[in-house]
Amino acid sequence: MNDLLKVIHNRASIRKFTGEHIPESDMEQIMSAAQSVPSINNYQPVTYVEITDQSVKDQAADLVNMPYVASSDRFFVILADYHKLLVGFEGKEREIAQTNLSAYNIAEGAALSAGVSAYAAIIAAESLGYGGVTMAGPVRAFQIYENYLDLPEMTKVVFTLALGVPDGHPGVKPKLPLSTFWQKDSYDTNVIDQGIAYYNKTMRSYYESRNIDENWTEHNKKALTKAKDTTALTEYAKRKGFNLK
16 A cells, blocks of 8 residues: 555544644645645636634634634635636626526535545645544534625635644544445445445444444434524525525
8 A cells, every 4th residue: 555545544534633833835735735636617616715813713613512623723614616717707697607606516516626625635634744624514603704704705615624733643433344335337225234234333343432332323313313404504505696506
């Protein structure tokens, strides 16, 4: 296994940081790697906005109950950004383009592009000895970001990224068997069922080592059967020009 594959396979979400600083020269390498990835139609519809104001990080961390937002050295709001794509468009031309960009598949393309980019940022950071975590939860603090960042129409927060010097390593979380991830010619539900049954045993042992009495399916049931009101997030997307038609 080469060095790159070792970094990929040893990746773990880092939520505890020492407080040490990531130099600007290293951040330039990380951001350059994040920018280098492919994107939908080469629209490059992703923008990272770093929040350096500790009080804003503290507000967001308190609102979503994620203290590592505040304790990270570098915290980024990652935007689906079609504003910059529309620079130079005017009148009817801009109106038509903006309508087309508000479609669900185009918004989805921006979110996927952002995800690929964020993964590249994490791998680049880990290759330099740093660590981090991507998070959707802090998106719930969108109004804080809107007030602080002055985001224009056709930009919206899709998730966030926290980076820093790791304070220890939590270990690599086991993944589903490769057979449930890589299939050929058809979707084999029997293989999926068998793989999940095996993985539930693996994850029960993993969770027990962390004093949690559940397996993967039980863990997911708890998360997915809670009543959740996502109206505010849906309305937020529409206000920003993503009508998701």
